[in-house]
Amino acid sequence: MEKSALYKDILLKESEMLLLRGTAGTVAIVKVGPRGQFFLETEKEEIVLGLEPHDLIIASAFSVGEIIEKGLKCVLFMIREIRSPLIVLSKNHPASPRLPIVVSAGKKSVLSCNIVPGTHPNQDVLCGSNEFDNLEVTGTPEGVKIKNIPLCEVVRVNFNI
Numbered sequence: 643m644e645k646s647a648l649y650k651d652i653l654l655k656e657s658e659m660l661l662l663r664g665t666a667g668t669v670a671i672v673k674v675g676p677r678g679q680f681f682l683e684t685e686k687e688e689i690v691l692g693l694e695p696h697d698l699i700i701a702s703a704f705s706v707g708e709i710i711e712k713g714l715k716c717v718l719f720m721i722r723e724i725r726s727p728l729i730v731l732s733k734n735h736p737a738s739p740r741l742p743i744v745v746s747a748g749k750k751s752v753l754s755c756n757i758v759p760g761t762h763p764n765q766d767v768l769c770g771s772n773e774f775d776n777l778e779v780t781g782t783p784e785g786v787k788i789k790n791i792p793l794c795e796v797v798r799v800n801f802n803i
Contacts, residue, residue: 654785654798656695659715662788663795667771668703669753670714671779671786672722672801680747681727684763691728691747691765698781699747702770704759710742717743719803731760744769750780 654660654673662669674680678693701717703710720726728745731738741759746768753770760769770777778789 648789650788650791651782652785652788652796652798657801658798659718659801660786661711661714661795661797661799662774662777662791663706663797664771664773664792665794666704666706667774668706668710668714669770669774669777669779670701670703670711670718672699672718673697673781674699674747675722677722677725680721680725682730682747682763682765683727684730685732688727689763693747694749694781696781696783697747697749698751698779698786699745700751700768700779701743701745702753702768702774703743704771705742713743715799715801715803717745719801721745721747728765729760730763733758735760750778753777753779 656673660671674693674697680691682689701714744759746765748765753774755772755775773792776790780787
């Protein structure tokens with residue numbers, strides 16, 4: 643699928659979720675908001691992430707449709723509003739191939755289809771479907787800056803559950 647090398651700026655409020663609807667995958671993006679402390683749990687340690695309100699929590703799904711979009715919203719809500727920790731699996735964890743949604747949190751994240759889902763403690767890389775490979779998403783005070791966006795539907799929706 644053809645991608646744009648230029649950046650695309652998209653307005654995004656804290657009360658909204660941005661959806662990138664592809665043909666084989668979906669990406670959902672929310673602002674971190676004012677409570678920017680999150681916990682990242684690995685097999686060996688707990689890492690405290692201190693994030694700015696304009697930083698992002700990004701969820702990537704390996705399917706499309708209404709059910710997966712509801713799941714993306716629930717996962718992002720659990721992390722941002724309920725304060726559920728981000729979990730990183732070990733490299734050979736048997737659950738990795740069964741993860742329907744993976745998440746990263748930070749200022750910037752690049753999606754890759756060449757990594758194992760759920761196993762990367764560095765929050766600047768996120769597993770995604772082939773069509774979103776090399777998609778780069780950066781939080782800005784006004785919204786998000788996206789580079790290498792494929793032909794996909796881009797929709798802002800309310801982030802209420």
